[in-house]
Amino acid sequence: MKAYDAVVVGSGPNGLAAAVALARAGHSVKVVEGQSTLGGGARTLPLTLPGFQHDLCSAIHPMALGSPYFAELELEKHGVEYVHSPFSLVHPIGNHAAILERGVEATAARLGPDEKAWLNLMKPLARDFEVLKRFMYYPATKPPLNAPIAAANFGLKAMQSAFWFAEENFETPEAKALLAGCAAHSFSALNTPFTNAFAMLLAVSAQVSGWPLVRGGSQKIIDALLALLLRNGGEVERDRPITSLDQLPPSRLVLFDTHAHVVERICGDALPGWYRALLTHMKLAPGVFKIDYALSAPMPWLAEASRNAATLHLGGSLPELAESEARVARGELPEKPFVLVAQQSQWDDTRAPAGKHTLWAYCHVPNGSDVDATAQLEAQLERYAPGFQKQVLAKTAKRTSHMEAMNAAYVGGDISGGAVEGLQILLRPGFGFTHATPNPKLMICGASSPPGPAVHGMCGYWAAQTAIQKLRAER
Ligand SMILES: Cc1cc2nc3c(=O)[nH]c(=O)nc-3n(C[C@H](O)[C@H](O)[C@H](O)COP(=O)(O)OP(=O)(O)OC[C@H]3O[C@@H](n4cnc5c(N)ncnc54)[C@H](O)[C@@H]3O)c2cc1C
Structure with missing residues (x-):
């Protein structure tokens, strides 16, 4: 079997960023992805009807736009085009809006x-x-x-x-x-x-810089990273879910673009017990419940301003939002959840057939709760866009178990690689550790490591810097 300098488990933005950095430094690298599609939380797929393209997870990309590593890679030269709506964000309150x-x-x-x-x-x-x-x-x-x-x-x-x-x-x-x-x-x-x-x-x-979407979908970020990886000699294998280290090709280093809890399960005794405990003690974030819609017309928002922003925050006033997020933290499903909405097709005509539209909406639910929150999420959409249901041509909903099935890193629906709370914001996956583990061969390069979740590739970039130093030191 061919041996590599590094194998990366997972092809999310961080896995690919790490692989690109290693390949550009002259190292042989292979990415092993559990799913048939590459990109993890930055995939774009035809989830509803022919001609409609939906962002499976991430949709809005201020973090990619500002990423120092994506800037160094000049992703815009590789097909990434950021598109801004007139307003960065609209937060409707009643029939008017904060902007x-x-x-x-x-x-x-x-x-x-x-x-x-x-x-x-x-x-x-x-x-x-x-x-x-x-x-x-x-x-x-x-x-x-x-x-x-x-x-x-x-x-x-x-x-x-x-x-x-x-x-x-x-x-x-x-x-x-x-x-x-x-x-x-x-x-x-x-x-x-x-x-x-x-x-x-x-x-x-x-x-300052805006909250853009990517023309053609978040997948374009992945396509750009993949092109850079392949051009620099990297390899990729799909449909290869990893549950134990024995399944990996021989390599000097393994970098995991997956949740700390999954790393612990895969590595088992290859990591000392105290470090395994540190990984499993990483607090999980709440989960998400998501619906993607194909619409026959733009959303009939009550507040005119809502038509002018790619991103909307639905959930009303500060006390209402505080109440709904507190309920999720207590393990309850809120009646009126905070709903994040993206309406990409208003500014990107590649997402839907002419005159038709996509809508992306998700809300927070307790981790591991496999509840169907369609009624609660749609009640919030109805509240700010009465009658929107008449425009729904098709929809697809995802509970936390669906999220985990399409990405093993989403433990219990946690899309953040562990809660982004308290000291865990800074100390990921735990005190004294960032990307390296006590086993010099094993590393973490996903959102469970610093600087944490979002599509920016920086967890992968920083992990790769340590990996490159290790490989140089070995030589
Ligand atoms: C609904 C939703 C909305 C979001 N919205 C935004 C947004 O608008 N903007 C933003 O910046 N971020 C957003 N995010 C967060 C963002 O998608 C993630 O933070 C980001 O993708 C993390 O990148 P990553 O590379 O660390 O992990 P991921 O993107 O999760 O990739 C991990 C990859 O590893 C693979 N994998 C995991 N375990 C294994 C295994 N054992 N074997 C083989 N392969 C494995 C997975 O299949 C996946 O491809 C959103 C996420 C979700 C789910």
Whole structure:
């Protein structure tokens, strides 16, 4: 059997990013993927009717747009085209809406009595955005030491809970809801410390660089990485689910682009018991319930602004969002869940036949709960777009077990590689460890390692840097 310098288990954005970095450094590398389709959380597939292309998981790509490694790879030269909607984000409240625009001043100008408070918060963050990117794309072991004031200004606010920060600093339901919706991307109860970090980073990224989709679907990011891998001599094998190390081809290193819990199961005794315990103690994030729709017409949103954003946050006011996320954290299914919506086909005519549209919507459910949340999710869509059901040509729903079946890394529906909460935001998979494990041959390169979930490839990039050093040292 052919031997490789490195084998990567999993072809998500991090697995492919790691493989590309290794191949570009001159190492022989093979990616082994359990599914028949490559790309993990960045696949685009015809899930409903002929002619409709749906993002299976990720849809909106501020993190890919700002990724230092994707920039180095110049993915735009390999078919990735970022498309921006007029507004970055709309958060309907009743029949009007809170709006995140490209531009802090433009956003603030819509917030009435909160204009000044919004400017006071966001202007320094926007000014320091390049510094703050270090918190988004670098492991905690590489803090922005060259900009201590900017880091401290962010850090003092970031460690607070989004709920109390929004309550204390803003008056209007709009400003509070904008922060709450961004904080809810953490999958955590909004009164949890550090949720304000998500609120601020996502809100400032929406205003500074925008929340784009990718023309042709998220898959284009994978296609670009795959092309770079193959061009640099890398190999890929599909339909090869790995459950034990014996199934892998011989290699000097193995990098796992999968959940820490799955790494523990695959590696077994190849890892010491105390490290296996560290992996299994990684707290799981809540799961997701998702529906993809093929629509005969655009969504009949009540709030006009909702037609002008690729991303919508549905769930109402800060107290409503806090209640729904708290219920999920307690292991309950909320009656009125927080629903993330993307309407890609409005700005990308490759997604649906002329005049028709796709809609992507998911909500948070307790981890492992295989509940069908169609009624709750659709009630939220009806609330903000009454009569939308008349436009549904076809739909496909995915419970947590479906999510895990289409990606073994989604343990119990956890799409984050472990909760992004408390110290686990920074210390992934656990204290003292990032990408290397106690076994010098085995490494983690997926979202269970720093800097964590989202499509940015940086977990793979950082893991590959360590892997390249190891391979050089061996030689
Ligand atoms: C519904 C949903 C919406 C999302 N929305 C966004 C968004 O809008 N923007 C954004 O940036 N991020 C979003 N994300 C998150 C994003 O998709 C992930 O954070 C990202 O894909 C993580 O990349 P990864 O390479 O670490 O893992 P993954 O993309 O999960 O890839 C892991 C790969 O490894 C394979 N694998 C796992 N275990 C094994 C095994 N034992 N043997 C063989 N193969 C294996 C899987 O099949 C998969 O291909 C979303 C995710 C979901 C599910």
